[in-house]
Each structure stands twice: as C-alpha cells, then as structure tokens.
Amino acid sequence: MxxxxxxxxxxxxxxxxxxxxxxxxxxxxxxxxxxxxxxxxxxxxxxxxxxxSRTGLFQELLAERAARIGDAIAGGPPPLGPGAPPAERLLGFLDELAKLAAKNIALIAAHEQACAADKHQDPTYRRWHEHLTGLIDQLRPGGDAEFLAHMLLASFDGELVRQITGHGGVNRLRAAVRDLATTILPAARVG
The missing domain is CATH 1.10.10.60 (Homeodomain-like)
Incomplete structure (x- = not known):
C-alpha cells in the first residue's frame, strides 16, 4: 500500500x-x-x-466517521468486539450507529442523497450489513438475516433520525432501535 x-x-x-x-x-x-x-x-x-464526485466525498466522510466503530468490531472490547455474545454485540453495534447517526444527521442525509441509486453497494453500508447479517444469523438461524439486517439499518434513515432525535434526542433513537431489534429478534434481548 x-x-x-x-x-x-x-x-x-x-x-x-x-x-x-x-x-x-x-x-x-x-x-x-x-x-x-x-x-x-x-x-x-x-x-x-x-x-x-460528491458521492465519493460523502462516502469517504462517512467512512471516516465509521472507522472507530469498525475498529471496535474487529478487535475492541465487548460489547462491540469479539468475545461478547451475539445479542450484546448486536445491541452494542446499534447503539453506536444511533450515536453516529444523531451526531451526523446532515452527513447521513447527504450520503443518502448522493448514494441513492446504489445505496446498498456503498462500502460502509456493506460492512455494517455484513456485520449485522452475521450476528442475526447466529441469533436466528434459518431466518432471512440479510433482510432483517437491511430493516435494522433502515432505522438510520437521515430524515427519520432527524425526526426522532428532534423529539427525544439520541436516547429516544437508541431505545426505539433496540425495541425494533428485540421485537424482530427476540433472542437479542439482553438482561
């Protein structure tokens, strides 16, 4: 390199x-x-x-913001890093995405607009989706882990994040996404 x-x-x-x-x-x-x-x-x-292009610029800016989460998933301490049970890792990851989305609403919206035609091929989205798919597959073997991962990631739509955090802040977003995760994945309930 x-x-x-x-x-x-x-x-x-x-x-x-x-x-x-x-x-x-x-x-x-x-x-x-x-x-x-x-x-x-x-x-x-x-x-x-x-x-x-603008797409490339917004993709790199989001990738820069997401790098810390990626590092924690790969080798950080639990609940994000290896060693934690899949339910804890999944909820920890969603908590981190909620914080990232709440702090970067304008970036998330710009990224969505720029990548609209090919959103699911964006490198950051693909990494997040792959991570969630693996965790969901462990929690719900035989289910459609890919689809459920897309559904959870849809919770971080820029306009939705703006609406939810505008009336309850990041804590409301975090709680709502956790509630969704534990509703569609009962095995994700933690203590």
Whole structure:
C-alpha cells in the first residue's frame, strides 16, 4: 500500500473538514464540489482527483466517521468486539450507529442523497450489513438475516433520525432501535 504524501493528506483533511463545515451550515442540497474546494483552499481538480464526485466525498466522510466503530468490531472490547455474545454485540453495534447517526444527521442525509441509486453497494453500508447479517444469523438461524439486517439499518434513515432525535434526542433513537431489534429478534434481548 502506497503511503499518502504529506501534502495530499493535508489536502484530504482540508477537503473533508470543509465538506463537514458546509454540511452543518447549508445542508446537503447546496453543497457543490466547487464550494467545497473554495472552502478548503484547494483547486477543484484536487477534489475531483481525490474523491471523483460528491458521492465519493460523502462516502469517504462517512467512512471516516465509521472507522472507530469498525475498529471496535474487529478487535475492541465487548460489547462491540469479539468475545461478547451475539445479542450484546448486536445491541452494542446499534447503539453506536444511533450515536453516529444523531451526531451526523446532515452527513447521513447527504450520503443518502448522493448514494441513492446504489445505496446498498456503498462500502460502509456493506460492512455494517455484513456485520449485522452475521450476528442475526447466529441469533436466528434459518431466518432471512440479510433482510432483517437491511430493516435494522433502515432505522438510520437521515430524515427519520432527524425526526426522532428532534423529539427525544439520541436516547429516544437508541431505545426505539433496540425495541425494533428485540421485537424482530427476540433472542437479542439482553438482561
């Protein structure tokens, strides 16, 4: 794997921070790569070479936010990491997604808009779906784990997250998603 040049890494961070800032100020609808480049202090070509499109930019920004969760799943302590029972891992993962979604509502909405045609092929979505599918398969052998994983991930739709957290915050979102999980997967109930 090639090591990223220092200036390329600096530009990448500047572009991601500019996109973040613009999402917070204007929402996803009014963000163009021209505006991101100007805000980051880089040329439009730099943004295009690095990310290719708005979709690529939002995918990378979400992947950056999701990296901590991925690291915890792969080798962190329970309940996310290996070693915890599948029910605890599933609920812990959903709790983390609720926190991520509540903190990044504008990004989630932008990502959904940019990836609408191919949402289920997005690398971050695929990793989350694969993880949930594996856990669900352990909790409900013979069930349609793939479908149930999609249903749980649909709980993190940007507009739905905005509505739920607007009237109850992240705790309401977390509780609602846990309730859904334990309703469709009774084996996911924990203590």
């Amino acid at each position: 090639a090591v990223e040049r220092v200036d390329a890494a600096r530009n990448r961070q500047a572009i991601l921070r500019a996109a973040e800032k613009l999402l917070a100020l204007h929402g996803p609808e009014r963000i163009s790569l021209d505006l991101v480049a100007a805000t980051a202090g880089v040329g439009k070509g730099t943004v295009f070479r690095r990310f290719g």
